[in-house]
Amino acid sequence: MEGVEDLKNKGNQLYAKGDLEGSIEAYQTCLKQLESVPASEARTKLLVVLYTNLSLAYLDKQDYEKSGAASQEAIALDATALKPRLRWMAARQQAGYVFEAFVYSLLHVRPLLREQRERGQLSSQEATRILAGAEDDIAKELGVSGLSQDIELWEYRGGVDMVSRGHFKANDVLFVEKQYTSDLGESELNSLRDLTTEKIAAHFATHLRTAQEANTADYVRFRQQFHGAWPRDLSEVSDETQQKVGSHLRTLFPDLAQAPFDELLTLSLMCRYNCFHSGFFRVCALANHNCQANIAMKYSPRDHTVTMIAVSDIKPGEMLNVKYLGDAHFLMGLGKRREFLRSWLFWCGCGRCAQDALPAALQEYMRCPQCAQYTHMPVPGDTNADADPLLPLDVTCAHCQASFHWDDAHRQPFRELLARYMTSSFPDNARALATWADAQLSHVRALKVHPVNWIYRIVFYFLCLPLTSLIVKAVEQVRQPRGTPALRDVADLFGENGLRKHYIPLLAELQAEERTSPAAHCSLLDDAILSSETGGCDALKSLVVIWHLIKDFYPPYEMWSIHAAICNLVCLQLLFQSQPGVRSDGGPLSSQHALTLLQRHGPYIGTDGESKWLQLYNMYRAKVADPKNLPNLTKVKAAFHTKR
Structure with missing residues (x-):
């Protein structure tokens, strides 16, 4: 081990002199020699240092793939090590995968810094300095400003979700994001009607396919800049969504081979789920939906930005959720609200939906046709109503026990009323x-x-x-x-x-x-x-x-x-x-x-x-x-x- 330490120090000296090849060779020799050394805590610590140093040398050499691979080796040995994670971030950023580096910071680097600060291993000032060094250039490139240090990401239901690590008061600004613009037709969405996830994905797919086929520089850049956005790959997408959107896209591209088709499907879904206000807002899209949201997006058409603000007091550990619905849809009852949310191809599982489904939810009461007393009778949606796991089509009066079935004729008056309001x-x-x-x-x-x-x-x-x-x-x-x-x-x-x-x-x-x-x-x-x-x-x-x-x-x-x-x-x-x-x-x-x-x-x-x-x-x-x-x-x- 002593000889390995000496060789490591020599590698450090060569790196300091600008001899990248010499330092890389020294670090690799050290790693080779450690293969025959018995496992121990000291050996693991030395391996982490060597892989981290090797990652930095490759980073300076602009070999981003090898830099990232070396940092991942260090992380695999010690998940709490901060430096290799910073190296990985830098490698992805400099390779053009800026948003992926940003997501990685919120998912891994920020939690590590917070934990080290809470344990007294870092001062608040030092943690702030490290985070600024890691994120400032990334945020600038993404058009993000004022991002609170108390925002992190965590893995959640096959994706990620924003979580608060501090206290926010109503009207506090969490961050401001500049719209990402492309030539993929996002500005055309406002002129389209009766949009569903399938139709929106198809709209983007038609624009993407032309660029994909020619493998244009813009297409390559778009893939890089959206890397890390949800869905990160098709494994994060439900089977139902893959089937519905995939089947729809297959009618447009029946002869496309499976590999490029899967890539097109993934990118089309990325576009759909990261597009708000006829523009792309990738950071905003990291927040999931809730029918009782605690943050809100304030869009400014003047400068094409979204300001994300707190709309209620938020405590540490609370998830940061927005509403995906406009006001009129947001105010609707359980069945109709979930029907509109279903256009995003998920069944909402929030607390408000669960509460509205309870027998005591007055907002779903109407008079029983038999006994004329008020009872819980939620009006179902008109599409996929029989598939809603929260909303039965058959209800029973709490007073007279009479059964009632929500057939099309009974839903018609509510359908007509809403249609008149939404179009008048x-x-x-x-x-x-x-x-x-x-x-x-x-x-x-x-x-x-x-x-x-x-x-x-x-x-x-x-x-x-x-x-x-x-x-x-x-x-x-x-x-x-x-x-x-x-x-x-x-x-x-x-x-x-x-x-x-x-x-x-x-x-x-x-x-x-x-x-x-x-x-x-x-x-x-x-x-x-x-x-x-x-x-x-x-x-x-x-x-x-x-x-x-x-x-x-x-x-x-x-x-x-x-x-x-x-x-x-x-x-x-x-x-x-x-x-x-x-x-x-x-x-x-x-x-x-x-x-x-x-x-x-x-x-x-x-x-x-x-x-x-x-x-x-x-x-x-x-x-x-x-x-x-x-x-x-x-x-x-x-x-x-x-x-x-």
Whole structure:
């Protein structure tokens, strides 16, 4: 062993002088001599050092394949050794496999640095310095900035998933990623309709095949730059996905040999699963889906970046999950939501789906056709419904034990309702919107679903979507310093929209039923604002209803537009409900109810929103007929800072 140590030191000296060949020869001679040395801890440590040094010499020689192989030998001997992992990263990066090196760092290097820091083997400053040296150039090349050191990856269900190793608060930025652009037609996806994973993969495959056949430089570079993205190979893809997408691609390329076909299939799936907002975001795609996500992607079309932010408080050890659905689909019930998620060719197994499948999930309640009592009856999707492992087509009433089968005829009303909402345009003025809402609430009431059933989430979502814009418009109009403002748009917001006619009575019925037959309780029944004659106009109460219907699973800071609309409508109603010619069909808004709403929603609109609210309030409160009926300014300011 002593002679081997001397030869190793000689190799180190040769390397320091720039004699790469000499150092490589010395290290290899050492390795050869150690073959006859009996196994021991000292021998293993020396082997790790030799392979690590050999990897560095090959790296400087730009022989990246041999450098990577040497570092892997060292890692196989000691999985906790940091230097060989850094060598492997550098070899892959310099060979052009930058994203693979990035994934490797999050999967292996970051956990090692954290563990060594926690054991006191490295200081925090030293760990930060090492990580910066390993990742900074990689992040720059990938267009990633501000990546938190508290983000790692771990192996999860045949792939990887992001995990938090620190505390994040809502609105904390985790990282920013620049869009990766290619010539593979990703920008064309917005113009395509009825997209499925099969169709999206086929779209990319047609672009990829031309480049693959010619083996163009762009194709070779694309393969390198996506190496490490999911799926890393077909073994990570379910048999069902391989069969569905593979069969579809075979119809396009029936004569393609198996090896290039498998490569095309893998790359097409990589494109499909790494494409968001008509562009590739490989780092964002490392986060898996959850129907109750704790992080969100904020896309900026101006600079083609996604900012990944926390939307709730996150603790160390929690997985970092996004939602793959747009808002309308995200608000749907168990069956329809899972149907849309099924387009990604997986059955969601998140906690929200599991909870919605439980008998106590009111959001899936409707009246039993036999006994007319509310019971758990989730509406299945229209495609693959019989294959959903969480959702039976046959349900049994919890009260009368009657059986019910969700055949096509029973699903048709829900299908038509959703199709109408998803394809229609919506009124752009308050009066027309109120008329539309009245008709929709009347129609949904006939379906005999529970007041907190997900169908009402959809109705109120499509009501409140244009309503929030109309409130912003009205606020901007009255903010103009031009004396007495035109109050027509403000007055129109205070009109009746069918809420008290078609929805509030359902809550009253539910309260009466609970007194005679206690059942699962919903928070809507406890909100005095909804049943009070001094709780404000229908539009305000509609915003309060949608908040109640989604607050248990929708991140509060992601509901900024709802919080802001409620606060702004509170301001408008307090200031203008007593003006001549203005009538609030839902009744006036009392000072006490106004403060309750501001305490509940004000803390989420930010300092800028609070400042603008107070500015408008101060502009007009002296002009109100009886200013004494307005909330005290001190109490208003305190309301915006209520602890959440």
